[in-house]
Amino acid sequence: MTATDAPPLVPAAEPGTADLRVAVLGVGLMGADHVARLHRRVSGARVAAVSDAATDRADQVAAEVPGCRVVPDPLAAVADPEIDAVVVASPGRFHEEQVLACIDRGIPVLCEKPLTLEAASSLAVVRAEDAYAARTGGRLVQVGFMRRFDPEYAQLRELIASGGIGEPLVVHCAHRNPAVPPGVTTESVVNDSVVHEVDVARFLLGEEIAAVTVLRPRSTRHAAEELSDPLLVLLETTGGRVVDVEVFVSTGLAYEVRTEVVGEDGSAMIGIPQGLVRQSAGPGGAVRGTTVPAGFRERFATAYDLELQRWVDAARRGTVDGPGAWDGYAAQAVCAAGVEALLCGRRTEVRMEQR
Amino acid sequence: MTATDAPPLVPAAEPGTADLRVAVLGVGLMGADHVARLHRRVSGARVAAVSDAATDRADQVAAEVPGCRVVPDPLAAVADPEIDAVVVASPGRFHEEQVLACIDRGIPVLCEKPLTLEAASSLAVVRAEDAYAARTGGRLVQVGFMRRFDPEYAQLRELIASGGIGEPLVVHCAHRNPAVPPGVTTESVVNDSVVHEVDVARFLLGEEIAAVTVLRPRSTRHAAEELSDPLLVLLETTGGRVVDVEVFVSTGLAYEVRTEVVGEDGSAMIGIPQGLVRQSAGPGGAVRGTTVPAGFRERFATAYDLELQRWVDAARRGTVDGPGAWDGYAAQAVCAAGVEALLCGRRTEVRMEQR
Amino acid sequence: MTATDAPPLVPAAEPGTADLRVAVLGVGLMGADHVARLHRRVSGARVAAVSDAATDRADQVAAEVPGCRVVPDPLAAVADPEIDAVVVASPGRFHEEQVLACIDRGIPVLCEKPLTLEAASSLAVVRAEDAYAARTGGRLVQVGFMRRFDPEYAQLRELIASGGIGEPLVVHCAHRNPAVPPGVTTESVVNDSVVHEVDVARFLLGEEIAAVTVLRPRSTRHAAEELSDPLLVLLETTGGRVVDVEVFVSTGLAYEVRTEVVGEDGSAMIGIPQGLVRQSAGPGGAVRGTTVPAGFRERFATAYDLELQRWVDAARRGTVDGPGAWDGYAAQAVCAAGVEALLCGRRTEVRMEQR
Amino acid sequence: MTATDAPPLVPAAEPGTADLRVAVLGVGLMGADHVARLHRRVSGARVAAVSDAATDRADQVAAEVPGCRVVPDPLAAVADPEIDAVVVASPGRFHEEQVLACIDRGIPVLCEKPLTLEAASSLAVVRAEDAYAARTGGRLVQVGFMRRFDPEYAQLRELIASGGIGEPLVVHCAHRNPAVPPGVTTESVVNDSVVHEVDVARFLLGEEIAAVTVLRPRSTRHAAEELSDPLLVLLETTGGRVVDVEVFVSTGLAYEVRTEVVGEDGSAMIGIPQGLVRQSAGPGGAVRGTTVPAGFRERFATAYDLELQRWVDAARRGTVDGPGAWDGYAAQAVCAAGVEALLCGRRTEVRMEQR
Incomplete structure (x- = not known):
């Protein structure tokens, strides 16, 4: 099964006609960078929501992006039908829960490294995505090993x-x-x-x-x-x-x-x-x-650009074009x-x- | 007068809410590259029209970009109210006419080098833009010296x-x-x-x-x-x-x-x-x-990316952030x-x- | 005790008036190189004798150097009163015997690495030279770690x-x-x-x-x-x-x-x-x-040049200006x-x- | 005619048996360097005389080299039968006279650049050496373009x-x-x-x-x-x-x-x-x-070494192996x-x- 065989997970996502609506969870240094990249340099996506325990920081980041909402509960952002894909840039201890929620909803997720804090929980994510892939033939999880894009x-x-x-x-x-x-x-x-x-x-x-x-x-x-x-x-x-x-x-x-x-x-x-x-x-x-x-x-500025652009492109086709959950587990x-x-x-x- | 004082030339162009609608005149090697860049890597703009004497090439390029029309007459593309900005990548002998048309309509134009084929006609472009600038305080012409962005x-x-x-x-x-x-x-x-x-x-x-x-x-x-x-x-x-x-x-x-x-x-x-x-x-x-x-x-791949992104950003603010008509004339x-x-x-x- | 205090081991060796008469033991690749260097590029020394089990090779090397004799027995070359200093470039298994003979006679020796084939025999050389140094205040053994001269x-x-x-x-x-x-x-x-x-x-x-x-x-x-x-x-x-x-x-x-x-x-x-x-x-x-x-x-051509030149210079002053027996033992x-x-x-x- | 055909200008100069006796004219910075090189690093030659208008400097330099005399008159040094070859490192205005004297006596001379101060006098040197070469088949003049030896x-x-x-x-x-x-x-x-x-x-x-x-x-x-x-x-x-x-x-x-x-x-x-x-x-x-x-x-330390060594080697064979008088003239x-x-x-x- 190749990428182009993958079922259209994002409904009606014709390239160029509708941008991928992304929620970014965690807008510290890395998350804010990802928001700016998606907004300023990546084509085909827009930041539709941000979420951060530090609500003032979330407000500040959202204010820079027209049409971007602040959603206090990250899992609510994942569940939001107006959200097509998720970038997880929250502290590592929240990764497992947030990534699993994305897999549950069947939407693409780019998770900053580490995938999770322990090998066992990373393996749990691998297994969950494997089950999803067995059902649908698609992949959902990309891990933020951006050097591969350098x-x-x-x-x-x-x-x-x-x-x-x-x-x-x-x-x-x-x-x-x-x-x-x-x-x-x-x-x-x-x-x-x-x-x-x-x-x-x-x-x-x-x-x-x-x-x-x-x-x-x-x-x-x-x-x-x-x-x-x-x-x-x-x-x-x-x-x-x-x-x-x-x-x-x-x-x-x-x-x-x-x-x-x-x-x-x-x-x-x-x-x-x-x-x-x-x-x-x-x-x-x-x-x-x-x-x-x-x-x-x-x-690695160019690598980050390419990582996000390829992730957006793949997500709009309903697939993953980067290091996956297994790579996160192995690490x-x-x-x-x-x-x-x-x-x-x-x-x-x-x-x-x-x- | 600074860039941010410039009058909003592109009506209702709120960053992030409406993309700059760009016509690309000439879709040979360079023009096709610009189309691909605007479509795939530049944020805040979309290719709304292409024009080329070789109509099959224009059709082919347009087919890759959802929502992109083919406009046989380049000057009609410039005049089209659905076009907010123009990239001139046609043969050099057409540059003078096309760039002057953009100045007449008061829309931003990124002109591949050379600005025109002779120093005298380049100076004419400089003078025309100067007259526009005297009226509005804005600048319209950027010349494609992409090395400045390297x-x-x-x-x-x-x-x-x-x-x-x-x-x-x-x-x-x-x-x-x-x-x-x-x-x-x-x-x-x-x-x-x-x-x-x-x-x-x-x-x-x-x-x-x-x-x-x-x-x-x-x-x-x-x-x-x-x-x-x-x-x-x-x-x-x-x-x-x-x-x-x-x-x-x-x-x-x-x-x-x-x-x-x-x-x-x-x-x-x-x-x-x-x-x-x-x-x-x-x-x-x-x-x-x-x-x-x-x-x-x-x-110069990165330079081209930056050139186009900065041109789009400046154009949406109604200004120019790159080598101008005078630089084209001097060259x-x-x-x-x-x-x-x-x-x-x-x-x-x-x-x-x-x- | 500094180098200049060392007793004049080579009698009447006024720099420039009498060249150091060197015997080279072993004239395989490295030994032949050393002969050529001493003859062609090093000032203050001349190759007075060569010794090699392969007598035709010894004859051939000696023929290139006017005044150079072939001495079949390497220990006889060491004992020869017309020899002021020795370069040991023979196979490693002969090093111990040849270097100890030089120490016994109290003449400087430059020994290609390894000093000897085992740590224990290397230590024996160290001890023998230490005993000599205790008597005379001088050093005799240099080991061919030429990188130090690079x-x-x-x-x-x-x-x-x-x-x-x-x-x-x-x-x-x-x-x-x-x-x-x-x-x-x-x-x-x-x-x-x-x-x-x-x-x-x-x-x-x-x-x-x-x-x-x-x-x-x-x-x-x-x-x-x-x-x-x-x-x-x-x-x-x-x-x-x-x-x-x-x-x-x-x-x-x-x-x-x-x-x-x-x-x-x-x-x-x-x-x-x-x-x-x-x-x-x-x-x-x-x-x-x-x-x-x-x-x-x-x-390492320059390093070899410098190694030999400094060894000759030091030998004429009755001292050692390079890696010594202890360095050979430690290695x-x-x-x-x-x-x-x-x-x-x-x-x-x-x-x-x-x- | 190749180098090895050249008549033996330096009588009885068997390599390794008799060193080339060199006079160095002028012992300023470059001349003193040449003296040190000939004495300490070049094989087959020794500095037999130095000459300098500053006699204290000549004395000082000569004191470092056993067997080296001070000859107040540089032309007397050239004429001295105990001198086999000459290095000219005097101020440029003396070069013509000193080099011509060497050609007259038929002994090799290494002349620091410039060969002479004007093209015309350089050409005179070329012509004088050509006349010598026509008689003997040998060459005498080398000019100090040391980069060729780098x-x-x-x-x-x-x-x-x-x-x-x-x-x-x-x-x-x-x-x-x-x-x-x-x-x-x-x-x-x-x-x-x-x-x-x-x-x-x-x-x-x-x-x-x-x-x-x-x-x-x-x-x-x-x-x-x-x-x-x-x-x-x-x-x-x-x-x-x-x-x-x-x-x-x-x-x-x-x-x-x-x-x-x-x-x-x-x-x-x-x-x-x-x-x-x-x-x-x-x-x-x-x-x-x-x-x-x-x-x-x-x-250029190595270049200077090689320049002098090759000049000595060639001089002992009665030839020149470096840039000649014509090269000095052309420059x-x-x-x-x-x-x-x-x-x-x-x-x-x-x-x-x-x-």
């Missing part, structure tokens, strides 16, 4: 898939943030930062992760007291490939994400600083500097093993149910 | 404007195409390729071009018989800055556009190949290769001097009217 | 030492060879290739290695039957820093050695392909390629743990004697 | 010669110095800085320069009062190729020399900053910086045209005698 990652995957570097064997990742907010713990670094590399590894290699090891090198003095930073995380895939991930969230420098895949017949790297190259006098002599993005919102299962590896200091096997 | 060029200009490399003194440009279609002449290379560097120089330096010299190095054997390729074009600005432009349209390689600005306190370069770096075995030994864009449509005046310099082999001063 | 590695170490990137925390190394000769085993990859990264880590971080883990990713189809290739080797230092080493000896591509140090206040990378950047049409589209060195002899101890880690599949602690 | 330039020339980028058409050069000493004039910039690019162009393209144009862009505020800086110099070759040279000697930044050759089938660039790449926090945000050489002595003729072009502001044809 042109560099897409190009890298295509290069691997085309055999351009032969069979991939080793992947090196670096994930560096200038700083993290107070309250971030070493465990949450695994769950919130390493999770992206987990999905990247699965996306690039097309395999599940079988085991995780976490090394804790000497920490930077810039790290918060309780934080082990940097970490070196090793992922072993079911096919025997190895991924090493340096995750370092208190560099004090720029946002930097780099991935190198080493294959049998070549290697390929993305995330090299690029764009404008500047040379000017600095303290301690002349340097030639390239500009680097300030953060993930700048680095949770690996991160759970990662946290265990972090705490026990040993290689930990990933436990995943059969799909 | 993030790298924008960043480079900002760097210069902020004093980051001091006073700019010399600019080096390289403009390389793998090949050009049959029929391209050395003069048309000046008019169609060098024109972009002319606008880039004006955009980056904020000055007019005062003189042009064209050198004809030995030509590549890949060039068509009548073509002098490459050329080395020297532009001198009114402020005494010098721009050298290598334009080489039969490289047989990739599309490559590179600009370096050398200033008193530093230098900056854009257009360095970037993104994915691949290393694999090639004939004659291993190479480390970066991927380069296949052509200007790939290289024509410089290219005219460039062709003269090409033919006479000497430094040629640019003749421009007062603004 | 300008990039030297610059990287200086950057770290100057605090330019803050406290180093993680080091990423890649060591890639196009191919290896038949007979190379996974163990010998650890002993012969990883050993360089071991010394680099010790050189850059100024710490000993405390533990080793070896992962065996899926092997390339280009690897010989018995070879696990690539390997991912993890080194943990006594100060809690972590070094990951990708060693991949059947890439089929170029020789590539890359090191990145991530510190508290910045990061620094060397080994980026450099020099000439070429863009030309290749199969499958245009690529922009930088040339990469063909092998370690090309990549052997780590490689022994590496081989154990490889075989047992677990993290293995390095056992080192007190210095 | 590995990158050598590699670039080889790439062109091998057809790797097809027929070369355009060359872009940038020559940037952080600052120049007081007293440097725009004319001396042409004679002392541009001269290197002139030789590079001739070396890479294998053609003479036919015409020169000099543009004076707006000057940097960092330039001395009388200095036009930067300049843009255009060289046209006899084969119709075009070379543009940005020469900018008050950048306040690093020493930077970059050359790009654009050919029919590809392009190639050298001089890209390389080596260590550092990322660290700077004022105004994070930058990723590569280190750049401090000056020409650092950038002078082009610079003379360059100064004329600078002063008259027009394209100026180069006048050269037949070889």
Whole structure:
């Protein structure tokens, strides 16, 4: 069954004649960005409702979008017949309930990562969507792994898939943030930062992760007291490939994400600083500097655009064109093993149910 | 008078409630791209009509866009009260008439470069829009110099404007195409390729071009018989800055556009190949290769998106937020001097009217 | 005690008046290179004798160097009063005996790595030289870790030492060879290739290695039957820093050695392909390629020059100005743990004697 | 006649048995560097005499080299039968006399650029050496265009010669110095800085320069009062190729020399900053910086080594293996045209005698 066979879930949704009416649940930093993207840059959709426990923030965001209502109860927004699709950008603990409600109503949902907070509840979402798919042949859940839409990652995957570097064997990742907010713990670094590399590894290699090891090198003095930073995380895939991930969230420098895949017949790297190259006098002599993005919102701006546009396009056709619930579950299962590896200091096997 | 003071030219055009109804005149390669962009990626506008002398092509393009009509006569499309704004992507010889018609009707027009085919007719457009602006305070004409919307060029200009490399003194440009279609002449290379560097120089330096010299190095054997390729074009600005432009349209390689600005306190370069770096075995030994864009449509895809989105946004507010008629005129005046310099082999001063 | 205090071991060796008379033991690939370097590029020394079990090869090498004798017995060359210093480039199993003979005679020796084949015999050399140093205050043994003389590695170490990137925390190394000769085993990859990264880590971080883990990713189809290739080797230092080493000896591509140090206040990378950047049409589209060195002899040509020149200069002053016997011992101890880690599949602690 | 046919000018000069006894005339910055190189890094030669009008400097330099005499009269040094070869590093106005004396005596001479101060006297040197060559078949004069020995330039020339980028058409050069000493004039910039690019162009393209144009862009505020800086110099070759040279000697930044050759089938660039790449926090945000050489002595250290070593090797064989007198003459003729072009502001044809 292909996407075009899917039953028309959104009634009368002729492209160009009627826009997809989207409810955005949670309008913090990410949710507000999604509202602005849907309103200003994405074609074929409009933000019809927003919902947030912080009602003043919801009011403020809605005021920017003509025709957008504030719906205090997120589940009421999901149930609203004037709503065709949902973006879930609420705190992770609400994801399970909200996504399941969308599946119940049979409307498309784009859920920010993590799909849910635990592997078990993520699996429950997978099972619910599977039951829906068994009935209707359609898919409803997309998870917000936006790197898959980044042109560099897409190009890298295509290069691997085309055999351009032969069979991939080793992947090196670096994930560096200038700083993290107070309250971030070493465990949450695994769950919130390493999770992206987990999905990247699965996306690039097309395999599940079988085991995780976490090394804790000497920490930077810039790290918060309780934080082990940097970490070196090793992922072993079911096919025997190895991924090493340096995750370092208190560099004090720029946002930097780099991935190198080493294959049998070549290697390929993305995330090299690029764009404008500047040379000017600095303290301690002349340097030639390239500009680097300030953060993930700048680095992945195009990826977010493409993610939302493709999601809208697919939703209007009644299908999903991005990472699905299973990808969300797999990431949770690996991160759970990662946290265990972090705490026990040993290689930990990933436990995943059969799909 | 700022943009927000401008009178509401498009009646009842509340953002988000009614989309800008755009007519696209000419649906060849560029025009069809613009139609697809407006339909698929730009928010706040829809393609309401297309017009092309090749009616089957117009039919084909319109069929992709629900609600889009084919209007055989482009001037009828301009006159249609159901049209709020116009994109001119027809052959250059029709630009003057079509743009003047838009000014007459007082609706925004985005005109692909060149604004018109000669400096004199471009100046006529400038004068007509000036008269409109004197009456209404608004601007109507934007010229399709999309590089101004490219993030790298924008960043480079900002760097210069902020004093980051001091006073700019010399600019080096390289403009390389793998090949050009049959029929391209050395003069048309000046008019169609060098024109972009002319606008880039004006955009980056904020000055007019005062003189042009064209050198004809030995030509590549890949060039068509009548073509002098490459050329080395020297532009001198009114402020005494010098721009050298290598334009080489039969490289047989990739599309490559590179600009370096050398200033008193530093230098900056854009257009360095970037993104994915691949290393694999090639004939004659291993190479480390970066991927380069296949052509200007790939290289400047984001620039085209931004150009159209900003034009739509500004048009709905009744203003222009991009290169205007004067920029189109200035480019024509410089290219005219460039062709003269090409033919006479000497430094040629640019003749421009007062603004 | 500084170098200039050292007793004049080479009698009457006024720089410029009498050249250091060097015997080179073993004139295979590396030994013949050393002979050519001493003869053609190093000032202040001359090759007075060569020795090799393959006497025809010794004859051939000696014929290129006026005044150079062939001495069949390497220990006779060491004992020869007309010899002032020795380069040991013989197979590793002869190193212990030959280096100890030099220490016995009290003449400087530059020994190609490995110092000896086992940690225990390396320690014996350390102890013998220590006894000599206790008597005379001088040092005699230098080990051929030529990367320390590579300008990039030297610059990287200086950057770290100057605090330019803050406290180093993680080091990423890649060591890639196009191919290896038949007979190379996974163990010998650890002993012969990883050993360089071991010394680099010790050189850059100024710490000993405390533990080793070896992962065996899926092997390339280009690897010989018995070879696990690539390997991912993890080194943990006594100060809690972590070094990951990708060693991949059947890439089929170029020789590539890359090191990145991530510190508290910045990061620094060397080994980026450099020099000439070429863009030309290749199969499958245009690529922009930088040339990469063909092998370690090309990549480290300057390092070998500097290594020999500094050794000659120091030897004439009766001292050592490079990696010493302890460095050779430490590398052997780590490689022994590496081989154990490889075989047992677990993290293995390095056992080192007190210095 | 090949190099090996040349008559043995230096009697009994068996390589390895007797070193070439070199007199260095002029021991300012460059001359002292040459003395140190010959003494410390070049094999097969020794500095037997130095001569300098500043006798204390000569004494100081000679004191560093055992066996080196001070000879007050440079022509006496040339005439000395204990001298086998001469390095001329005296001020340019003495070059003609000293080089002619070497030709008279029939001994090899390495003359720092310029060969002489004017094209006419350079031609006189060419003619004198030609007469010598007609008698003996040997060559005596090498000019100090050390860039020809730089590995990158050598590699670039080889790439062109091998057809790797097809027929070369355009060359872009940038020559940037952080600052120049007081007293440097725009004319001396042409004679002392541009001269290197002139030789590079001739070396890479294998053609003479036919015409020169000099543009004076707006000057940097960092330039001395009388200095036009930067300049843009255009060289046209006899084969119709075009070379543009940005020469900018008050950048306040690093020493930077970059050359790009654009050919029919590809392009190639050298001089890209390389080596260590550092990322660290700077004022105004994070930058990723590569280190750049401090000056020409650092950038071209290896080139100087190779230049001297090859000159010594060739001199001992009685020949020349580097840029000859004609190359010195050609550079002078082009610079003379360059100064004329600078002063008259027009394209100026180069006048050269037949070889």
